[in-house]
Amino acid sequence: MSKAVGFEKLKEILLEQDREDRNELAQKLEELDQQLNDKEKLEERVNPILTDQEGALKKNFSGLFGPQITESIKKQIKESQDEVVEVLYPIIGRMIKKYITSEIEKLSEKVDAQMELAFSWEGWKLRIKAWVSGTPQKDMVLSNLIEPKIEEIYVIERNSGILIGSYSKKESLDGDMVAGMLTAIKAFVEDAFSADAQELESIDYENYKVIIKSFKSFFISVVCSGGMSTAFKDKLDDQLLSFAEKVLIKAKDGEEAEASQELISSGLEEHFNAFDDVTE
Amino acid sequence: MSLSKKVILIGHFGVGKSSLVQRFVHQKFSDQYITTIGVKIDKKVVQVDGFDVTMIIWDIAGEDSQKKVPVSYRLGAHGALYVFDLSRPSTYENLQSELDYLNQVIPGIPVQILANKMDLVNDTEREDILDSLSLEEVLETSAKTGLHVEEAFQRLAKKMV
Numbered sequence: 001m002s003k004a005v006g007f008e009k010l011k012e013i014l015l016e017q018d019r020e021d022r023n024e025l026a027q028k029l030e031e032l033d034q035q036l037n038d039k040e041k042l043e044e045r046v047n048p049i050l051t052d053q054e055g056a057l058k059k060n061f062s063g064l065f066g067p068q069i070t071e072s073i074k075k076q077i078k079e080s081q082d083e084v085v086e087v088l089y090p091i092i093g094r095m096i097k098k099y100i101t102s103e104i105e106k107l108s109e110k111v112d113a114q115m116e117l118a119f120s121w122e123g124w125k126l127r128i129k130a131w132v133s134g135t136p137q138k139d140m141v142l143s144n145l146i147e148p149k150i151e152e153i154y155v156i157e158r159n160s161g162i163l164i165g166s167y168s169k170k171e172s173l174d175g176d177m178v179a180g181m182l183t184a185i186k187a188f189v190e191d192a193f194s195a196d197a198q199e200l201e202s203i204d205y206e207n208y209k210v211i212i213k214s215f216k217s218f219f220i221s222v223v224c225s226g227g228m229s230t231a232f233k234d235k236l237d238d239q240l241l242s243f244a245e246k247v248l249i250k251a252k253d254g255e256e257a258e259a260s261q262e263l264i265s266s267g268l269e270e271h272f273n274a275f276d277d278v279t280e
Numbered sequence: 281m282s283l284s285k286k287v288i289l290i291g292h293f294g295v296g297k298s299s300l301v302q303r304f305v306h307q308k309f310s311d312q313y314i315t316t317i318g319v320k321i322d323k324k325v326v327q328v329d330g331f332d333v334t335m336i337i338w339d340i341a342g343e344d345s346q347k348k349v350p351v352s353y354r355l356g357a358h359g360a361l362y363v364f365d366l367s368r369p370s371t372y373e374n375l376q377s378e379l380d381y382l383n384q385v386i387p388g389i390p391v392q393i394l395a396n397k398m399d400l401v402n403d404t405e406r407e408d409i410l411d412s413l414s415l416e417e418v419l420e421t422s423a424k425t426g427l428h429v430e431e432a433f434q435r436l437a438k439k440m441v
Contacts, residue, residue, distance in 0.1 A: 163284065174323060184319045187350065187352035191351075
């Protein structure tokens, strides 16, 4: 055996294990390469891990990120308090108003139900009063709880929308312009939706109601707040008719327009100043 | 002595009616009303011959024909301002027939015609247009510069008293 052949033989004997290890490693690398580059195989391996992680994240999300999120929201609110109040105030204000009104209505229904069962003197008294006036019992309780009030009255010339008299308990918008806008809204609604001379009778706005009573040459708009009971509406109707009969017709006969307007406004005050106190 | 008068402000879309009112009065209601119900109300008190005339101005949404304006908005009007745009022929091409129609639906009320946006045309163009219209008492106005705006309302108030 030559020296070279012997050396080769020795190398083969000594490095056989290394060669096998290298081949095995190459095979494993190839498998790994296939797994990484083959989308399906990679998904097969990674998906279960991701699903586990996702589940764990969902389970522990509030614990992991809750404090940071809360802190961040608190910081944002603190830094922009005015903006938050500006956005939330009208919404919350309206919600509270609506909630209270609705709760009082529910309460009045409950009171009504209770009173029907009760045989107390008060119950009988209210029942007799309701029977005599023809007003539903719940309306009487409701009107006692959230009293309806007249806020403003406008007497307006029917076609032109010119204000011919007004009455208000508080400082309000310019009466001439309100009268014009009310006439325009009334005309718009009647043109758009009515047939055969039907007329707009009321406008609801949150806790306010504008009651419109039309006469031949003028109409009266009454802005009311609170819970409207049938008794209140009847009383208001009667007062408006009596006002129209006594004051308006008399004023219309007057020669001077200004004198008429003054007469109508003072007539309104006289007629309706104590109206809320005698609604019952 | 005071009087209240309803004035309707009419004319095509974009002729500058609302801008004229804006020049004339301090507006209280938003222009949104015009797009919502087709009209917006404004008010201005002017003095005419010892009278305080409260002009309730109905700024009516622009239409290419007066026939499209809701009848109820014109009812009871004591006077009208008809506005056209000197820089847009389509706004005054049918002016005479529009005025005839107006006279038919609200007869007897004074109508002041306003040739607005006079700042957008030169003297020759303006004269040519007004000659071709051959109308009496057209007042040239510019809501942009304020020229003759006050006078336009004053003139109508005088005719209404």
